[in-house]
Amino acid sequence: MGQEPSETEPSESEPAATTEAGGEQAGDEASAQSKLDEEGDAAADYLEELLDIADLDGDIDIEVKGGRVYVSISSEEGTSSLESLVGQDSATLEALQELTRLAVLSSTGQRSRFVLDIDGHRARRADALKVIVGAAIASVKADGESVALKPMSAYERKMVHDLIAEADLVSDSEGEGPQRHVVVHASED
Template sequence: MTQQNDASTETEPQEVPQPAEATDAPEAAEPRESAAPTEPVESIASSDAAAGDEADESSAADEDDQTGDDQTGDDQTAAAASERGEGGPSSRKEHLEREGEVAADFLETLLDIADLDGDLDVDIEGDRAAVAIVDSDEGRVPRRLVGQGGAVLEALQELTRLAVQAETGERSRLMLDVAGHRAQRRADLVESARVVIDEVKETGERRSLEPMSAFERKVVHDAVLAAGLTSESEGAEPRRYVVVLPA
């Protein structure tokens, strides 16, 4: 019996394939700067319009100082009177007299309630009704109705205007004075304005006055205009003031 030996076959070791050398990764491209987005035309127009509105508001404020009151309300009042056929001088005078009567009744009631002395004078100055609380035979008008810097007087005037508007249905430009405060203040302002006007004419340089109320600025503007110069208002309430300009 033949014995067969299995021959062990010797296998050659196989070469392990080497991994391919990694190639350098391509450099990442630098991100390109995107162009700044252009501002839409509508946005530019809106910005310009806003700037224009601010300039218009500033001009409107100066115009209010020149006229002493907001012209929009005056135009509406005139339009309402025209629709009723009340545009003539006679009817306008009657309307102002009516305003004065309503204001006097309101103020008389107010003085009675507060138990304060004072008589009422009613007049027409220019194109507005004028009412004054003056000293009476019974006693003097309390100066506290004027207040510091005329603050109480301004508030009382606004309250009286509202009472007149509630009765007549139209905006009122009525002027109220207490114990001659406005009359004296007007004279003082005109004198101060004349001094500044002379300085501007002599030096040729602009001059500024102290902060004033709308009524006081109106008095100064009128005095400057009468002297042949021009003026304008600068600043914001309550520190708004008049600047006198050289010719």
Template sequence: MTEAEAEKETVKAAPDLAALEQEGEIAADYVEGLLDIADIDGDIDMDVEGDRAVVSVVDIKGGDLVGPNGEVLEAIQELTRLAVHRQTGERSRLMLDIGGYRDRRRTELRELGTKIAADVKRDGEPKSLQPMTPFERKIVHDAVAAAGLRSESEGEEPRRFVVILPV
């Protein structure tokens, strides 16, 4: 690959900030509409993290928009992604958080991945975890890799799970 081709690839791989900000604005409007319909008060923050738009409902008052194991949050996120797709024609990787659930879950999963990786290192035996969403599995995979081990996802959605493997 020539230097010019490599530069072109780098430019192509860089996220389109304006498009991601537009996704965030569309998503925020959609979520705000849902909150109004449900008569739930909450403030909405928008951001771009890496290659995805992030919309967070903060200071939420009333209603459980997260649900057990984040199931309601996942459903609202998917509806929001569909709303963005309908307006932009592009598939969205938007991340929605409500009441800080994803941040708390991210911390729990990092700790879990680190703890189980230590157990696997000590025992030398692979360990399977409970089924998780793609978001959750990614966090565990990253924590396991940071601990110096390897992990794989197995099974079929929605019962896909992480297996942590010894060295």
């Protein structure tokens, strides 16, 4: 009789451990979501203050997808008051994104990989990059010669590398700082 309780205890504790582990996983996911929400709120607060200081009107939207925070600022239809925040070759947008990341780090104590978009610029740029990369892919496939693309941001290089990989070609980044660019090569099969 003394053995019966000890035999039943492990089976009773196993479901509790499973439930506990499931609870820990749900807790981890909730904690991760909470951190992303905190990042988004800190970024939005910083950007709202910046818009107020610059006397610019814009609506701020926050979206969390794929473990990353996406913050977009949009102007009212028909106005282009936010174009100055994009700048030539997206330089101002990239700088603003980095400043906002620093503000999020200062506010939350955690590094952020959030992405900032202004008036749909990133979507338009992604479409343009698809055309540029398509031409480079066609050229490499036609003559086997590598093609170097113009310098671009890390975010854009990542998109380009993904597009090239989908075409079964190879790419790498070369150069330093603002001259960092993608080179497309024929696959090494």
